[in-house]
Amino acid sequence: MRVVAKFGGTSLGSGDRINRAADSIAAAVEEGHEIAVVASAMGSTTDDLLDEIKFEADDRDRAEIVSMGERTSVRMLKAALAARGVDALFLEPGADDWPVIANDLGEVDVEETQRRAAKLAEELDGVVPVITGFLAQNLEGEITTLGRGGSDTTAVMLGRYMDADEVVIVTDVEGVMTGDPRVVEGARNVGRITVDELRNLSFRGAEVVAPSALSYKDEELDVRVVHYQHGDLLTGGTLIEGEFHNLIDMQEDPLACLTVAGRAIRNRPGILADLSVALRDEDINVDSVASGMDSITFYVLEEESNQAEAVLHDRVVADEALSSVTVEDNIAVIRVTGGELPNRPGVILEIVQPLSEAGINIHDVITSATSVAIFVAWDDREETLEIIQNEF
Ligand SMILES: Nc1ncnc2c1ncn2[C@@H]1O[C@H](COP(=O)(O)OP(=O)(O)O)[C@@H](O)[C@H]1O
């Protein structure tokens, strides 16, 4: 099996941990696997280096300084592997075989990186390359970085472009857990999770795998998260499944929008739950909810609109602090999911501006960490879809 194993800062945080990392790599090589290693800076080295820049330094100097973290780790790990009789070499920007090319903003040159990674893969041949994570080289040959947490991106991207079977992210937790074990008690390993689910979580603070790394995951590439104490790179931990979806998707059937207004919405805890339970009890599936100060809007399939209206009307009649329910049919929703949406300043404007120029009335915009849903009239859906497709 061809494996890219990424060791995070925590798994290389001391000489003892580097020995442990080298043992696990040596064991996998011994079992006959082809291994490429991606190494982060030891422990908190990146933060420590950045903290010591107490002077004006341009981006180039900062990248040079911060790169010393990863450049130290790969030398340590390569030497630890050599001490175990493993034939290894270290790779950093500037090396002949260096694979990761990006501009000074950290945007990867996909074509060039793919070409170089494929070449590196051909040359694996019994030698373990230990590659600096997080670092890239621009087309002028200068050092740049992929941004904080970028070693995960190095690993998953190289895993994909080197045609690896598996990427293993070695860190200080058993895997992806039900919550951050540093914060919640009793967190347990989820065992399996889809890449889209994890990407949502990682955009919202679960730093176990960087979100930009997950964009490179495709169906064929397994990504596993394991604890550095586990010892075996190829079993256990959490398996991240599926393919990252970057898509523009139009709901096939028309929706109806039901809006409930009343003062209860502003000041009564549990009102959203009450209304949701009433709909659930009638088996009505809610597509989306948009909550304002004085009203709540539920989007449901249009074919369920009459039933939903009756349910909500019963609640309004029974509750003095609710005033009215109203329905609009013939609504379409177009969702833009994935990509670098959350990192793209002005992304909502990029969508709504051309729609407004085309005279399309936007019914609602609902955003999440990794998606934007645009609600428009059913008759405007084709034109809206076309405009959004042109924008992305
Ligand atoms: N749901 C979660 N599952 C696992 N770890 C999580 C989760 N949410 C947050 N974390 C945190 O992510 C940390 C691992 O990420 P990070 O510190 O970046 O590791 P590394 O140095 O190996 O890259 C864990 O120590 C844990 O506190």
Ligand SMILES: N[C@@H](CC(=O)OP(=O)(O)O)C(=O)O
């Ligand atoms: N060392 C870099 C890159 C990185 O990915 O680190 P880690 O794997 O420890 O999260 C950083 O701190 O941003």
